[in-house]
Amino acid sequence: MPRILVLYYSSYGHVRDMALAAAEGARSVPGARVDIRRIPETVPEAVRRSAGYIADDTPEAAPADLADYDGLLLGTPTRFGMMAGQVKQFLDQAGGLWARNALVGKVAGVFASTGSQHGGHEATLLSTQIPLQHFGMLIAGLPYSFAGQTSRDGIIGGAPYGAGTIAGADGALRPTETDLAGARFQGAHVAELAARLALGERMREAA
Known part of the structure; x- marks a missing residue:
């Protein structure tokens, strides 16, 4: 019965919409327990x-909460081709978890929102995976078994590195059904992998 955390930071709602879809996908895996939390805001009200x-x-989540879960789905807007500063600050506070190897072997996936198709979408997905790998987490992207990412019908977010959506320069675009389907797929993918690892661990302990 894997525990999955869908954790996100969202300024205008695009990443939150994707997070809700990712949680829906994770919940489709039998036995998965899924929580949705947001990263605390650092911008003045x-x-x-x-x-x-x-x-x-x-x-809101606290960095220490990460240790309570078997899988993580982390959502961020793109800020100049990188994760939002709020997300970086949150991860920077997880040094204690790193020091005691509390996240080693857990599954993680990243999803993102970007203002334009060439606004750093893939760079954000890839660079956000780097600290997760420093924690020893196993990265789950968006496999091509999700056929939606090869669609040529309209503006489609996402990449093999994770689900995504394109917000438009003014933020007027909302996640398409294909974008949301990609988030659901990745949510289920992370939950399924976490469940398999948990089962393998139980079998190893029972042997």
């Missing part, structure tokens, strides 16, 4: 309001 950031009452 006055700035949030003036910039039009969404209100979000999703419970």
